[in-house]
Amino acid sequence: MPKLSPADVPEVKLDSAAAPIEACLSRDQRRGLFEKPGTTVYAIVALTSKSYTGHAEGEDKDPQVKVRITECEVARSDEDAAALADAKRAMWRGRQIDGTLDEVGEGPQRPDAALLDVTVSKPTEDELKAHKRRQEQRRRDEYVR
Template sequence: MPRLEEDAEVEIKLDGAAGMLQQAIPAILRRGLFEAPGARIVAVVEFASTTYTGHAAGEDKDPQVKLRVKLAEVATEGDQIRLLREVMRAMYRQRKMNGTLDEIGPGSRDVDAAVELLLAEHPTVGEFNAYEERERVAKQGRGGRVESLG
């Protein structure tokens, strides 16, 4: 892959495979996005670069990189949305302080504290593993059957 000059602008394109987003957005939210154009959702997303396009020296086009969504989780509750937005604001402020943005918004500048606050209300890996083990044991106890509560 050719090396780019440090100040080169790289255009970002999203890959057409949006399967991870489809899985991460609950049906009720997808319906809401369809029914209310301009509606928003808040998510944590991990991208991977899949392809790049370079151009010959002297061409008047920016280099491009295509990104694919690899993991995505969508906030579905008011507190999750509020906390994710605070993390976003903190990251924004950090970029501003690093000289990449023009305005600083109000509030804390501590990204780590905002992320810690967000994660404090969510299960740890250990809690999740214990949950999965309980589910596995319960399923074995039912002989693999799904029992109806109705």
Template sequence: MPRLDEDAEVEVKLDSGAAMLQQAIPAILRPGLFEAPGARIVAVVEFASTMYTGHASGEDKDPQVKLRIKLAEVATEGDQIRLLREVMRAMYRQRKMNGTLDELGPGSHDVDAAVELLLAEHPTEGEFEAHEAQQRAVKQGHGRVESFG
């Protein structure tokens, strides 16, 4: 892959493979998105670059990269939405403080604290794995719970 100059502008486009987005948006939210153009949802999204387009030296075109959504989770509750927006604002403020934006927003400047607050009320990976194991056990036992003792 060719190397870019430090000051090169790279145009970012979304890949048409948006299957993860379809899966991440709960069915209950989809009609509202259709019925109310401009409606918003808040999500945590992971992208992967899938393709790049370069141009010959001296061409007056920016290099392009396409991103595909690999993972996405949509906030469905008021508290989740509020906390995700606080994380977004904190990340925005951090970019501003690093000199990449023009305005500094109100509120906390601590991204780590905002993320910690967001995660405090959500299951840990261990709790999720225990839940999954319990669900598998229920399926294997066809819903029967037996007590030995």
């Protein structure tokens, strides 16, 4: 990897591979995005750097890194979307305080507060494992019949 000087700030480009996004959108969400331009869905994504374009000494080309969405979960209810929007606004306020934005938005002071409220009603890891065990047992029972 090339070393960047403290003054260099790479441009970030989004890679075109969108499989994680497509996989997490429901059929209705996909149709809504297509049929109603301007539709917004809220999602939690993980970005992973996949490639970079370095810059040679003395060349007048800005450094660039390409990122890919490697994990994605999309809000499937109004409650989930509101929690993600609240978290986004809270993080946005943090960037404003850090001096990267000019205006302050609305929302909770802690982004995790809204998410904790919503995640209380979601299954835990143990509940998911138990569900998968029940599904597997049902498959075995049906196979035996």
